[in-house]
Amino acid sequence: MVGDTFTDELLEKYIRAGKIAARVREEIRKIVREGMRLIEICEIVEDEIRRLGGKPAFPCNVSINEVAAHYTSPPGDERVVPEGALVKIDIGVHIDGYIADTATTVCFNPNYEDMVHAAEKALENAISLMRPGMPIPRISSEIQATIERFGFKPISNLTGHEVDRYLIHSGKTIPNVAHLSTDKVRFGRVYAIEPFVTLKDAAGRVKDGMEKHIFRLVRYKSLKDADLQKTLKFIEENFKTLPFAERWLEKYCTQGVSYRRSLSSLLSLKCIMAYPVFIEASLKPVVQAEHTVYVDKDGPIVLT
Ligand code: MN
Numbered sequence: 027m028v029g030d031t032f033t034d035e036l037l038e039k040y041i042r043a044g045k046i047a048a049r050v051r052e053e054i055r056k057i058v059r060e061g062m063r064l065i066e067i068c069e070i071v072e073d074e075i076r077r078l079g080g081k082p083a084f085p086c087n088v089s090i091n092e093v094a095a096h097y098t099s100p101p102g103d104e105r106v107v108p109e110g111a112l113v114k115i116d117i118g119v120h121i122d123g124y125i126a127d128t129a130t131t132v133c134f135n136p137n138y139e140d141m142v143h144a145a146e147k148a149l150e151n152a153i154s155l156m157r158p159g160m161p162i163p164r165i166s167s168e169i170q171a172t173i174e175r176f177g178f179k180p181i182s183n184l185t186g187h188e189v190d191r192y193l194i195h196s197g198k199t200i201p202n203v204a205h206l207s208t209d210k211v212r213f214g215r216v217y218a219i220e221p222f223v224t225l226k227d228a229a230g231r232v233k234d235g236m237e238k239h240i241f242r243l244v245r246y247k248s249l250k251d252a253d254l255q256k257t258l259k260f261i262e263e264n265f266k267t268l269p270f271a272e273r274w275l276e277k278y279c280t281q282g283v284s285y286r287r288s289l290s291s292l293l294s295l296k297c298i299m300a301y302p303v304f305i306e307a308s309l310k311p312v313v314q315a316e317h318t319v320y321v322d323k324d325g326p327i328v329l330t
């Protein structure tokens with residue numbers, strides 16, 4: 027999205043997506059309980075997005091404790107919210123490809139409540155700086171400083187990001203730690219800001235886990251196998267370049283096509299890619315807070 031072609035109509039779509047995302051986030055916060063099945067959380071969030079007239083921009087992420095991001099329930103998932111868990115719920119909504127991205131942490135352990143406040147305060151402080159021309163390193167330093175004031179540590183290799191049509195991560199990133207760069211916040215752009223916070227003695231970075239439950243189209247091509255072609259076409263038509271869950275194929279990819287076999291074949295043909303879950307490298311707990319903002323002439327409009 028370039029600033030000078032940003033019309034009121036597009037902004038209106040972002041605002042609608044943002045309102046749905048914010049509403050679903052607040053609704054699910056009230057519903058999540060210890061012992062609740064993770065798949066139930068995912069499905070409530072995704073169904074509610076659709077009911078309110080949006081589409082999920084990516085599978086609802088429910089990431090527990092040291093899992094920082096990118097966990098969504100596979101079909102038939104039996105996992106539940108453990109006792110005393112930190113539950114990060116990351117929600118994406120799009121209207122015609124215009125995306126709002128927001129996340130919250132539900133905390134069932136009183137010892138970690140400060141960590142949640144640190145993430146929320148870092149997010150709030152960062153948003154207040156989202157004016158045209160503001161150097162991005164200034165925002166990152168503010169996020170890091172706020173988190174450290176609370177006595178915690180930011181995750182250094184997860185970042186906020188620009189958002190574009192049908193692209194969740196596009197253009198410039200907004201790191202959660204001080205860094206050198208000449209990038210500036212630009213008028214008319216949409217950014218997601220997402221501080222991730224962990225304990226002071228943690229590694230402060232994430233590593234790839236073994237599990238992969240979120241996928242995305244990489245290239246559409248002609249395939250010899252008719253079933254595979256059908257699945258790929260379904261993916262292209264329904265999700266375009268946005269991430270999707272295996273659950274969504276199970277639900278909608280009927281007509282006798284084996285979605286499981288298709289997925290692994292499409293992965294080896296490099297038509298689709300899989301996102302590994304991100305785990306804090308020292309297995310310490312992680313919290314997250316996220317909003318999407320539109321940068322107007324005078325400052326930020328929080329969409330979510
Ligand atoms: Mn997110």
Ligand code: MN
Nearest residue numbers: 127218220316
């Ligand atoms: Mn994001």
